[in-house]
Amino acid sequence: MSESSVTKPAPVRRKLSAGPLSTGDKWFFRTTSIAANFAFVLVAFILIFLFIQALPALTSQGLPFVYGTEWNNQQDPIVMQIGPMIWGSLLIGAIGVVFATPLAVSLAYLIVFMLPSRLAKVATTLVDLLAALPSVIIGLWGLFVFSPVASEWGAILNKYLGWVPIFQVKSADNGFGGSPFIAGWIVAIMIVPIITSITREVFSQLDRDLINGALALGGSRFSTFRRVIFPTSAGAVVGGVLLGLGRALGETVAIFYVLQITFNINWGQILEPNGGAVASMILSKFGEATQEEVSGLIAAGLVLFILTLGINFIASIIVNRAQPWRKN
Amino acid sequence: MEEELMSFAPRPAVQPWARVNTGRRIQILLASIVPILLTAAVILVTGLDRNVALMGVFLPLQLIAASAVGFRAFGRRGVGDAALIVFVVFFATFVLVLLASVVFSLVSQGAQAMSWGFFTQNNRYVSNTTSLEYGGVGHAIIGTLLVVGLTTVVTVPLGIAMAIYLTQSQSKTKGIIRTLTQAISGLPSVVAGLFILSIAITLDWQKSGFLGSMALLPLMLPTIARVAEEALRLVPVDLRYAALALGAPNYRAFFQVILPAAKSGLVTAILLGVARIIGETAPLILTVPINNGTSWNLFSGEIMTLPAYVYNYLGSAFVPSQNRAWGGALVLMILVAILFGATRILSRSKSLKSKPTKEKASK
Numbered sequence: 063m064s065e066s067s068v069t070k071p072a073p074v075r076r077k078l079s080a081g082p083l084s085t086g087d088k089w090f091f092r093t094t095s096i097a098a099n100f101a102f103v104l105v106a107f108i109l110i111f112l113f114i115q116a117l118p119a120l121t122s123q124g125l126p127f128v129y130g131t132e133w134n135n136q137q138d139p140i141v142m143q144i145g146p147m148i149w150g151s152l153l154i155g156a157i158g159v160v161f162a163t164p165l166a167v168s169l170a171y172l173i174v175f176m177l178p179s180r181l182a183k184v185a186t187t188l189v190d191l192l193a194a195l196p197s198v199i200i201g202l203w204g205l206f207v208f209s210p211v212a213s214e215w216g217a218i219l220n221k222y223l224g225w226v227p228i229f230q231v232k233s234a235d236n237g238f239g240g241s242p243f244i245a246g247w248i249v250a251i252m253i254v255p256i257i258t259s260i261t262r263e264v265f266s267q268l269d270r271d272l273i274n275g276a277l278a279l280g281g282s283r284f285s286t287f288r289r290v291i292f293p294t295s296a297g298a299v300v301g302g303v304l305l306g307l308g309r310a311l312g313e314t315v316a317i318f319y320v321l322q323i324t325f326n327i328n329w330g331q332i333l334e335p336n337g338g339a340v341a342s343m344i345l346s347k348f349g350e351a352t353q354e355e356v357s358g359l360i361a362a363g364l365v366l367f368i369l370t371l372g373i374n375f376i377a378s379i380i381v382n383r384a385q386p387w388r389k390n
Numbered sequence: 391m392e393e394e395l396m397s398f399a400p401r402p403a404v405q406p407w408a409r410v411n412t413g414r415r416i417q418i419l420l421a422s423i424v425p426i427l428l429t430a431a432v433i434l435v436t437g438l439d440r441n442v443a444l445m446g447v448f449l450p451l452q453l454i455a456a457s458a459v460g461f462r463a464f465g466r467r468g469v470g471d472a473a474l475i476v477f478v479v480f481f482a483t484f485v486l487v488l489l490a491s492v493v494f495s496l497v498s499q500g501a502q503a504m505s506w507g508f509f510t511q512n513n514r515y516v517s518n519t520t521s522l523e524y525g526g527v528g529h530a531i532i533g534t535l536l537v538v539g540l541t542t543v544v545t546v547p548l549g550i551a552m553a554i555y556l557t558q559s560q561s562k563t564k565g566i567i568r569t570l571t572q573a574i575s576g577l578p579s580v581v582a583g584l585f586i587l588s589i590a591i592t593l594d595w596q597k598s599g600f601l602g603s604m605a606l607l608p609l610m611l612p613t614i615a616r617v618a619e620e621a622l623r624l625v626p627v628d629l630r631y632a633a634l635a636l637g638a639p640n641y642r643a644f645f646q647v648i649l650p651a652a653k654s655g656l657v658t659a660i661l662l663g664v665a666r667i668i669g670e671t672a673p674l675i676l677t678v679p680i681n682n683g684t685s686w687n688l689f690s691g692e693i694m695t696l697p698a699y700v701y702n703y704l705g706s707a708f709v710p711s712q713n714r715a716w717g718g719a720l721v722l723m724i725l726v727a728i729l730f731g732a733t734r735i736l737s738r739s740k741s742l743k744s745k746p747t748k749e750k751a752s753k
Contacts, residue, residue, distance in 0.1 A: 083639070090641035091559055097551030098563075101570045104608055108577075108585045115588035168481035176478065185482075187734065192489050194726050196669020197579075198697050199496065199719045202704055206712075207495045218441055251488055284470030305576060312578025314672040315701065341580045345672055356591070363584035367577070374576035378569045 108367060116361035119354065127358075128365060133325050133347075135355055142358035146327045148365065150242065150338025154317065155310035157246025157332060158253055163303055165250070166257035171287070173258075174265040186262070193255030201316040204248045209320050212247055213238035216333045231333050240322030240335035248316050253306035260302030260381060264295040267385070301380030308374040312366065314341040340366045414463060421459045425451035452476050496720055503717025513682040513694075518708040527718050529684040530699040533599065534725075536688050537678070537695055538668055540603040541610055546660055549614030553659075556615070557622040558630075558644060568619075575612030582608045583676030590677070597679050599688035602695070605673035614663040621655020622648060658733045665729040669722055671697035696722045 120127060123142055130143025169189060173182045216238030223229045231238075238244075268291060276286045322335040323343055344359045344366075351359060429448040432438060438447070456476045460468025503522050512529035552571070556564055586605040590597065625648050633643035649656075674695050680702060681692035696718055703715035 086641050087639045094551045094555040094559065095561065097548050098555035098567050100548060101567050101574060104574065105570065111585055111588040111592060115591055165481045165485050168478040169485060172478050172482045188489060191730065194665055194730055195492060196697060196722060196726065198669060198671040198700050199723060202700060202715060202719050203492045203495055207491060215441055218439065254485060282467040282471045284474045287474060308576040314578065314580040341578050344580050345675065348676060360584050360588050363581045367581045370576055370578055371573055374573040378572040382569060
């Protein structure tokens, strides 16, 4: 204390970052920052407008809207509840992720660590092509080509593994079409590319010396994968899987064609032709919806939006944290 | 990025210990052929279902065969490696088969509908059972180009300005905006449609092609912003510093130095953005009324788009209508493939150009 009173006070540190000087620059940065902040505006607008239009349905239905199991537009106070749809979306998303993750991680491993670089480029292009397929095309293919094959798979699973609770069905006569199992496969096909691309990027950015070190210590391909590659990239893969889950929950048209949508909760008998998905339900009800029902559908959209935004936000944070080379 | 791909695959010239002798080659060959032959034999003899045979006979046999070879070569360590390779190749092949199935069925089914008239005619006077010689997707192609074109015109400046902000400015909110943009990229397409629909209800607007364009905007924006950001980031920062040091203001440094250098990357961003939204169906169904005649008017009345065309005929119980759906889907796929091919060509020419500059820099 006594010393500081003797010596001169330290000069205030000057800010070194220069602001824009010319008017042109000021406008340049002003315009771009307005554009960038449009991201906030967009999310806010989506929330506000969906909320305004969802309000009538939310007030008339109350909290049972999100967990109730009935949708009846014949009754006088109309009943709109989307519990089975939310649960169905989560179930299909979970099935999709379970199928897609091993496929995507295998593809990424093959592309990064096994194929020669020319073939790896071809494989990357093919995965990107899979990502570029519009969902209506997947829906068309799913309805006419994939569903018959996948219901065969379902019948086989039921026949040989029927003692496992999730593969049980009430009656095999219903056929195995329209089940969450098939919808889960469709969703898996659509999220394989996104999980692959994130996993591939993480794999290819892994420290080469770590892997060579593991190999030099006598590690095999398998032990290197288990002890080196997997632990260092698991975080980013989880982020990619969450991003995929977000996509899966929002998938609309493709599921619409392959899923039997009912308002009975299917607790996990994935081969039963009985399922639900919020997004596809919105599409299926929209055509003949009354004004009240439109409000209910918008409320369902609001729930879906909040759900996917939350998952995507967490996923983005995980992915960004696991990819430090992306930061500037 | 692709240049940095690495591989365990040992280079024979440098790593003599990795040389595979003829005996081992034969073992590997046998391990890859015998399981397939045995499985085929089992199917032929017992008449087992092919799906069951694939999972119940082929996969275990392949695992045993590969493990045996691995064990002979490397002992117990080889077994894990063999299992890893078998599963990786099996899963990757599975995805490849699915993709091939989509493309093959699209081409084989869609080809029935293909003719010059299918591209140029509209569907006026076409009923569910009209044969495919009459009617086509001409009106839907026009509608898609108009709707997607309007979205592109609005979104591209916005997305690129966002990318500029994320790369050029010193602001502290960059991280949160980047994360938010990434989160928007997962916006369910049906929610984008509902969003514009609720604006339309609130302000009492009529449904039109314009609303469809606006519904596609939130879906296109994140793609353009992210790819454009990566394109701008590829421009060496020294170029910008040099321009600034010479006294150029930031905007001139951008327009005269960075923009020309990042041109092909920005075009790629636009193409990928268009490819992202051209097949979006749900938002258009919620916001755009459809018709069977040609319409050039985005701001009032009905207009048909390709995804809506496919959606419309897909649910039909009549075979000619289903074929129309396949035909429309093939046209849509061709458009996506053209966009996709253009991005590949652009990125290839870019990497060709960038190689000599790298060498110069290392000298």
